Amino acid sequence: MSIGLCSIWLLPDYPNNTQWITPFERRLAQARLADDAGEADKDNAEDSYVTPLSSPRPLAPTPSFYFSFTSPGRGLKMAITDIKVSILAVMTTSQLLGLSFVNFFPTLTETLGFNTTISLLLAAPPWILATICCCLNAWHADRTGERFFHIAGWWWGVILGFIIALSTMHTGARYVSMFFMACGYVGLSMTLVWVSNILPRPPAKRAAAIGIVNGCGNIGNLIGAFTWKAEWGPEYHQSMIISLAGLALSTALALVIRQMVVRDNRKLDEADAKAMDAVNRARVEEAARLEGITFEEAMVRRRGFRYLY
Structure with a gap:
């Protein structure tokens, strides 16, 4: 149990907020995760809030209600x-x-x-x-x-x-x-x-x-x-x-x-033939930034991504 409690601070969350690895290792881990699915491995604003059905989705984080219902809830x-x-x-x-x-x-x-x-x-x-x-x-x-x-x-x-x-x-x-x-x-x-x-x-x-x-x-x-x-x-x-x-x-x-x-x-094959919307483009741009490559190179990798079966 003691080891389990200590592991809370030792186990990594995401590469970008893990402090005990070097900057190079952090960047390499981010690049591998992005390469795994052709987009950044992080929750965006759309994924990060659960709101009541009668309430509009907030444009920015709020300190009370939405703080307790962030990405895990959604x-x-x-x-x-x-x-x-x-x-x-x-x-x-x-x-x-x-x-x-x-x-x-x-x-x-x-x-x-x-x-x-x-x-x-x-x-x-x-x-x-x-x-x-x-x-x-x-x-x-x-x-x-x-x-x-x-x-x-x-x-x-x-x-x-x-x-x-x-x-x-x-x-x-x-x-x-x-x-x-x-x-x-x-x-x-x-x-x-x-x-x-x-x-x-x-x-x-x-x-x-x-x-x-x-x-x-x-x-x-x-x-x-x-x-x-x-x-x-x-x-x-x-x-x-x-x-x-x-x-x-x-x-x-x-x-x-x-x-x-x-x-x-x-469906992914069909989607590759269509224009990307703003949200998907932002995800690919973020992946390209993490990997240190151009947007066009990231698009080539994205076209290669498919679910494994």
Whole structure:
């Protein structure tokens, strides 16, 4: 808890207001964030206020009411009203339901028939492999710019593991299935990354969306705590079927999100062919200023930006 309290002052907010990095590092971080989405990574005046429906939007900050409802409030409203956030939240909930075996993994290795010490030792190798796969998967996803298969593909591996475990009680086969199951968490590690990729701006909305998806998603862990009942062991067929269904639902919802992002990219293609309005032009000009490039160069980079799917 002490370290957590200290981290409030240590963790960076935005590069432009982080004091413990050098000016060069600050500028480099700003340039990378701007290059990520083709515009400045900061809330503008339009994103920064929540006003009553009957009240006009202020032209300048005011000291009392609007100070307490700055960008976080508007970002929360924008996230709640975005259908993609709701779908991602349900997807994460069903995903964590499908991966809820993690809380009972030593119990699963105990079903292999060894003593407690051996069972605990056998629980380690699947997660060592999962760690290696997680690093390689993140590296490859970054290199290729692809997200759906780098997430859902690992869920399919878990489903394969469940099918093997449902089919036999053979010690070797069930232990192999546990490697597939553990590697399912590789996909989970990419989920919040995908949220920030498809909801990159404004930052306040992105932050609220990540919080909503992460918070609601943990409902899956809560439900999963009741699906691995001792009386269903040592086979745990009912538990695996419930988990399998959760991952199947996650896959379907992830596919829906992918198609929505593909549609959004088509809209960006159409938007590139139209004249930019004043607000969008100001964002690109700010990005160009942060990166130290011309407006024309920033426009070329903006045309290259697309949501990752």
